[in-house]
Amino acid sequence: MTTELDDASAPEIRSNTPGSFPYGVLRERHPALIQRVRNAFPYGPEQHRALDALLRESTDPAGVMEPLPAEAGEGDREQWERWGSGEHVGRSWFDAPFLWAESYFYRRLLDAVGYFGPGPWQGVDPFRPFKQAELESPEAHAELATLDRLAKEPQETQARALLHGSLWGNRADLGFQLTRTPAGTTSSALLADDSDHLWSLLPPGAGNTVHLVADNAGRELVPDLLLIDHLLRHAHAARVILHVKPHPYYVSDATPTDVLDALNHLKQARGEAGETGTRLWQATATGHLSLRTHPFACAPLPYASMPDDLRADFATATLTILKGDLNYRRLVGDRAWPATTPFPTPTSYFPSPPAALRTLKSDVIVGLDEKTEHTLTTTEGPTWRTTGEHAVIQVRHTNP
Numbered sequence: 001m002t003t004e005l006d007d008a009s010a011p012e013i014r015s016n017t018p019g020s021f022p023y024g025v026l027r028e029r030h031p032a033l034i035q036r037v038r039n040a041f042p043y044g045p046e047q048h049r050a051l052d053a054l055l056r057e058s059t060d061p062a063g064v065m066e067p068l069p070a071e072a073g074e075g076d077r078e079q080w081e082r083w084g085s086g087e088h089v090g091r092s093w094f095d096a097p098f099l100w101a102e103s104y105f106y107r108r109l110l111d112a113v114g115y116f117g118p119g120p121w122q123g124v125d126p127f128r129p130f131k132q133a134e135l136e137s138p139e140a141h142a143e144l145a146t147l148d149r150l151a152k153e154p155q156e157t158q159a160r161a162l163l164h165g166s167l168w169g170n171r172a173d174l175g176f177q178l179t180r181t182p183a184g185t186t187s188s189a190l191l192a193d194d195s196d197h198l199w200s201l202l203p204p205g206a207g208n209t210v211h212l213v214a215d216n217a218g219r220e221l222v223p224d225l226l227l228i229d230h231l232l233r234h235a236h237a238a239r240v241i242l243h244v245k246p247h248p249y250y251v252s253d254a255t256p257t258d259v260l261d262a263l264n265h266l267k268q269a270r271g272e273a274g275e276t277g278t279r280l281w282q283a284t285a286t287g288h289l290s291l292r293t294h295p296f297a298c299a300p301l302p303y304a305s306m307p308d309d310l311r312a313d314f315a316t317a318t319l320t321i322l323k324g325d326l327n328y329r330r331l332v333g334d335r336a337w338p339a340t341t342p343f344p345t346p347t348s349y350f351p352s353p354p355a356a357l358r359t360l361k362s363d364v365i366v367g368l369d370e371k372t373e374h375t376l377t378t379t380e381g382p383t384w385r386t387t388g389e390h391a392v393i394q395v396r397h398t399n400p
């Protein structure tokens with residue numbers, strides 16, 4: 001789905017420029033993450049050796065991507081071949097597309113800690129302690145308590161608050177927190193706000209199907225579930241399909257276990273939050289809310305390359321809500337687009353109207369007006385793209 005035009009006007013982002021955001025992710029964020037994972041589990045010498053090797057290999061600008069280990073199943077290898085391992089393995093981590101290198105890093109990290117087994121660490125999510133701590137944080141409990149007050153507000157106010165809760169929940173991303181400096185003087189701001197379009201696509205009682213492609217677990221997934229409950233309860237959606245990752249990925253990305261944790265967290269809460277948890281639990285039993293774990297959710301590729309079965313699934317949606325930074329990169333393509341590129345241009349291939357709810361945590365951005373881009377660049381320098389202080393709600397409201 002990549003055209004020569006894309007390559008010329010919007011080259012793919014790579015990590016080979018010292019001082020750039022992607023270079024920092026490979027050189028600083030990944031080593032910090034490996035250290036956190038080591039500290040969180042009593043891994044044995046085998047896992048520590050594998051982590052050492054991955055650290056050396058992936059942070060050395062002269063290092064090359066090693067292949068998946070021999071234990072990786074035939075199916076998995078074939079899948080990674082389809083996703084481009086033949087082209088990138090054996091070459092520099094820094095010269096590969098940033099999206100590809102990052103995704104492969106997570107796949108290799110899971111291997112290093114024995115996630116794919118066999119062995120005692122098989123299936124043990126190396127990021128689970130961080131996700132759980134976040135769910136149990138005072139902030140997470142305080143957020144739930146505000147629901148009792150919100151329930152007394154008019155429905156429109158509730159809808160707006162829950163949409164914004166889901167959007168800004170994306171700031172609570174554990175990977176991002178590894179190297180984020182405390183918020184400065186800049187105030188958080190929505191740089192594009194198509195929320196009226198979003199609601200206009202979901203008239204109540206129209207039997208709408210909403211797909212929500214989740215991002216992080218914990219303090220992002222909980223507000224996502226609250227938004228889903230609102231959509232179902234007020235008939236903006238007759239049915240919601242929640243897409244999560246089939247296995248751990250990008251530190252805090254949500255898996256089915258995380259959905260279960262979040263639902264239990266809600267169900268066990270008092271007041272409105274508890275009632276929401278019970279309703280969502282019932283919605284799964286009746287099929288009004290269902291889960292998807294397509295393998296492509298962990299692919300190192302943009303959605304423009306999605307397989308036919310996933311394309312057919314998304315095509316059933318009245319609206320597909322894509323959460324977070326990584327989904328944004330995959331939706332528009334991880335490319336140095338001019339920031340003023342209209343949002344419908346790089347998303348024209350998507351088989352249903354897409355809505356991106358994203359806080360800005362990487363360089364990619366489209367759909368801004370010239371004045372906004374100019375003001376941000378002159379007042380904040382290039383970091384406005386990556387601090388997570390800004391956000392967008394962008395909707396392409398037409399079918400392809």
Ligand SMILES: O=P(O)(O)OC[C@@]1(O)O[C@H](CO)[C@@H](O)[C@@H]1O
Pocket residue numbers: 025029102170173175176215216250323324325326327329361362
């Ligand atoms: O998708 P999310 O959770 O919003 O963000 C993922 C993220 O933290 O990971 C990448 C760097 O590691 C960046 O693209 C982005 O900031």
